Amino acid sequence: MRILLVEDTHDVADAVVTSFGRRGDAVDHAQTRLEADDLLAVQRYDVIILDINLPDGDGLSLLADQRREGNATPILMLTARLEVDDRVAALDRGADDYLVKPFDLRELEARVRALARRALRDPDAGSVINYADLSVDLAGQTASLSGAALTLTRREFSLLEALLASRGRVISKEQIFERMFSFDETDVGMNAVEIYIARLRKKLEGGRVAITTLRGLGYQLVAHE
Template identity: 55%
Template sequence: MRVLLVEDTMDLADGIIAGFTRSGIVCDLAPTLEAARDSRAVQGYDAVVLDINLPDGSGLRLLREMRGAGDRTPVLMLTALVSVDDRVVALDQGADDYLGKPFDQRELEARLRALVRREAEQKGDTVALGPLRFSPAGMTATLGDDRLDLTGREAALLGLLLRHQGNYLSKTRLYDSLYGFGDADVGVNAIEIYIGRLRKKLAGSGVEIITQRGVGYRIDFEAGAAT
């Protein structure tokens, strides 16, 4: 999952990003509306965490711009304004959720997972494919009775493929979900390395990652292939 955090309080933003990193969530930070617009102009996001009070205006302005342009990216408003009227205004203007400050990092991440899950075919807290089970909350996976030994990025890649199972995802799409702007020194071909590692760990299970040259990768299960 790649998230845009629009927040100008740097100590709060640093704490949120640190928590996201531990949970395998890639996060780009925009401290102003203008920075948020610039980030969105060059990058798509699975969700936006949007403060209301920003140095160059209200986050609601960006929300209205997104919805007016037909952008349905999930938006979670994160703000110290906690009155019912404030929540109603944000939700009526197109926000998907609302979390007041102060908040618990675990709740923020759980709400983001719930927003992203609404777009997925499987709505539960565990994504399944054949003998494979993946927990987005724990970033863990089991294959039958055995837990898979996954690095953070392997888990993030597996989760993304499973969330879009049946569909091909381009190498660029996968890269954008695993790496932020601060990882510019990592090339897109790193995805091939992680795909190769996942294939080895899934070997013999019937779960396979299929490559369509020039298109991308998708994950699938062939029951007859399991050993």
């Protein structure tokens, strides 16, 4: 999952980036409204975590601008404001959720995962996605094939999550790379996708789900009878 964090408080930002990074998510961090605008101009995100108070503007104005431009990416607002009116204002301008500081990182992770799932599928469904004999718990970050648990690294799970989100459709190597790695990971090359594809493909052997390669187009997660 690719996340944009817009937060100017360094200790909060470092904790959030580290927390999601441990789960295999790619997090781009912007400290200002201007930095966030630059990132949003070149990159699509699965979820945006947006602080209301920014050094060069109000997070609510960034929220409103994104919705006005037709960006439907789920946005969770972080706020130190306890007043109900402030939270209502955020929701009215198009925020999908909010969290009051200080917060527990586990709750933030759970809320972000819920928003990402909601954007991909039925919001009333749970966190488990079943595809043929593959079962994936997005919240618990566990997967099983034909009832047997799969041992996946955080990057392999991130790749499986990306493929599952586009199951039955082709997803390009570039799109996978963007979901798995942040701008800060400059030492990672595009060939890393091929390496992780090979590893995950091997772990899916013996089941009814497979990763197919469409030369020049990308990859596809398919289910066989």
